[in-house]
Amino acid sequence: MQQAMIIINPSSGKEDALEYISQAEEILQNNGYMVTVNETAKEGDATRFCITACREGYELVVSIGGDGTLHEVINGMIDQEHRPRLGIVPLGTVNDFARALQVPLDPGQAIAALTSSRIQPVDAGRLNDRLFGNVVAAGSLAETLSGVSSDDKSRLGAFAYFKEGFKELAGSGNPAHSLTIQYDGGIWEGESPLFVAALTNSVGGFEKLAPGAQVDDGLLHCFIIKDLNIFNTLTVSISLLLGNLKDHKDVIYFTASHVTVSSPAPVRTNVDGEEGPALPIRLSTLPRYVQVIVPEEE
Numbered sequence: 001m002q003q004a005m006i007i008i009n010p011s012s013g014k015e016d017a018l019e020y021i022s023q024a025e026e027i028l029q030n031n032g033y034m035v036t037v038n039e040t041a042k043e044g045d046a047t048r049f050c051i052t053a054c055r056e057g058y059e060l061v062v063s064i065g066g067d068g069t070l071h072e073v074i075n076g077m078i079d080q081e082h083r084p085r086l087g088i089v090p091l092g093t094v095n096d097f098a099r100a101l102q103v104p105l106d107p108g109q110a111i112a113a114l115t116s117s118r119i120q121p122v123d124a125g126r127l128n129d130r131l132f133g134n135v136v137a138a139g140s141l142a143e144t145l146s147g148v149s150s151d152d153k154s155r156l157g158a159f160a161y162f163k164e165g166f167k168e169l170a171g172s173g174n175p176a177h178s179l180t181i182q183y184d185g186g187i188w189e190g191e192s193p194l195f196v197a198a199l200t201n202s203v204g205g206f207e208k209l210a211p212g213a214q215v216d217d218g219l220l221h222c223f224i225i226k227d228l229n230i231f232n233t234l235t236v237s238i239s240l241l242l243g244n245l246k247d248h249k250d251v252i253y254f255t256a257s258h259v260t261v262s263s264p265a266p267v268r269t270n271v272d273g274e275e276g277p278a279l280p281i282r283l284s285t286l287p288r289y290v291q292v293i294v295p296e297e298e
């Protein structure tokens with residue numbers, strides 16, 4: 001009999017996570033799985049549970065929670081020879097990974113889609129000695145984004161990030177730091193308030209950040225926002241909404257499989273929506289590393 005592990009964060013989303021356990025358990029049992037349910041209680045639990053699932057040969061791990069929980073689950077797969085298939089039930093407020101893979105944002109529909117036979121191989125990102133599923137941001141605006149409240153994210157969706165970003169720009173005028181970004185054969189040095197490296201098209205709920213990004217293209221889609229002021233922030237924001245950010249005159253866009261970012265200043269990062277390590281960071285991709293269950297094609 002195949003084994004499935006449900007990893008659920010009971011604090012995710014609007015805290016109605018527990019309602020979905022029996023629904024997911026039933027659908028998996030009806031599909032021939034022996035199901036183990038693990039509830040997380042604190043940071044790191046989802047990673048530990050997923051490590052167990054890898055070591056014990058589980059065929060399937062289902063992450064029920066937000067992008068933070070998913071990030072932790074994916075980190076359990078680092079350096080594991082056996083990696084279970086991954087099912088996603090999004091309960092967070094942003095759910096970028098689900099958006100990028102067309103997994104339904106409605107949890108009931110996402111649970112129903114766990115029986116799909118369609119598997120999408122997805123790149124994982126490597127940041128120093130850990131993994132990420134979707135995005136790494138660095139710079140003073142990235143630090144600000146870590147502070148966006150769940151309440152604002154629920155109320156304003158992706159626009160919560162604009163609100164915090166504008167607040168930061170209005171407060172400090174010019175929050176750029178000196179960054180050195182080395183990628184494959186190139187190097188960029190200059191002042192920037194924000195560097196973003198994305199694996200998928202959806203970042204912060206904006207589904208058109210990198211419209212050309214494929215989840216299995218083996219590439220980091222990188223954006224350097226050059227020195228910003230409050231006025232061209234508006235035009236950058238509009239480009240972001242229209243999906244042509246990479247063509248904006250104050251944005252440098254490139255793709256690469258290896259990137260390092262450093263700064264003489266103590267700059268922090270944001271990784272998959274949560275606060276990450278300080279610079280310097282080394283980024284790379286692990287092509288087609290995670291096998292994700294996605295809905296059948298219509």
Ligand SMILES: Nc1ncnc2c1ncn2[C@@H]1O[C@H](COP(=O)(O)OP(=O)(O)OP(=O)(O)O)[C@@H](O)[C@H]1O
Pocket residue numbers: 009010011012013014040041042043044065066067068069070072091092093094095150153273274
């Ligand atoms: N039982 C728990 N109570 C509180 N926090 C928890 C618990 N279990 C895990 N966590 C922590 O909650 C963090 C955030 O979870 P997650 O991103 O899944 O939900 P969310 O914050 O509701 O989603 P979003 O970030 O989209 O708003 C996880 O990174 C984890 O460290």
